Amino acid sequence: MRRHTLSNADTVIAALRTGFDRLAEFVRKFDDEALAGPSAASEWDIATVLSHLGSGAEIMTNTIQLALDDKTAESDFNQKVWARWDSSSRQEQAAGFLTWNQKLTTLFESLDGDQRENLRIDLGYLPAPADVATVARLRLSELSYHSWDVRSIADPAATLDGDAVPHLLDIATSNLGWITRPANLNGQEATLTVATTNPATEFALRLADPVSIDPIPAEQPDGSLTLPAEAWLRLVAGRLDADHTPVSAGLTGPIAWQTLRAAFPGY
Known part of the structure; x- marks a missing residue:
């Protein structure tokens, strides 16, 4: 990242x-x-x-x-x-x-x-x-x-x-152990390359127990998440439901939007 x-x-x-x-x-x-x-x-x-x-x-x-x-x-x-x-x-x-x-x-x-x-x-x-x-x-x-x-x-x-x-951006994920719920992944695991715009960042999101972030993107990720930086912040804070997700956001790989949102239930 x-x-x-x-x-x-x-x-x-x-x-x-x-x-x-x-x-x-x-x-x-x-x-x-x-x-x-x-x-x-x-x-x-x-x-x-x-x-x-x-x-x-x-x-x-x-x-x-x-x-x-x-x-x-x-x-x-x-x-x-x-x-x-x-x-x-x-x-x-x-x-x-x-x-x-x-x-x-x-x-x-x-x-x-x-x-x-x-x-x-x-x-x-x-x-x-x-x-x-x-x-x-x-x-x-x-x-x-x-x-x-x-x-x-x-x-x-x-x-x-x-x-x-x-x-x-630097403080939003400072306490992933508190803001994430790995149990809501229902046993699924995946590594996503996250690419944000405004500002541009790129990093790896590892969906497992525990959920973690690697500042260096994975060489062989399982999928990708692309979205504006403000939408990434809202996802992390549990504020990116289907009605409030920008049309520019994209998710590929084995993890569905519903599962990704459940891993970040909000606070």
């Missing part, structure tokens, strides 16, 4: 701004009926997706500010935030999404060059505090997928934000 150099904080933050502004334009038009409607995220309505993104933005804003101030988080801060959001009305959740994602994006944008390079932020679930680029990239991933969950209901041809895609 032709790896992209991990993007720096500047470009990730710029993509965050683009992604938020795009989703915000939709959210400002939603009435109560739209907010109560289904999203592409299983069992979540639109308002719940926005609540998830809003509460996450509030928590991350607090986390970054604590790192800037060299302070420690309250032990129950996250639980209090989630409880408040869960008890809010749908309109309050939509308004809160706009408020807190604007605050978080503005906070990222306010970081100076030294902070973007040297600040380390303790997210609480990584082995060590992470740099700004890593934290922004994780947020970009969350925003990008859930933005698609909202937008794709009205537009089945919706794609992930183009500005986000290059930044997500």
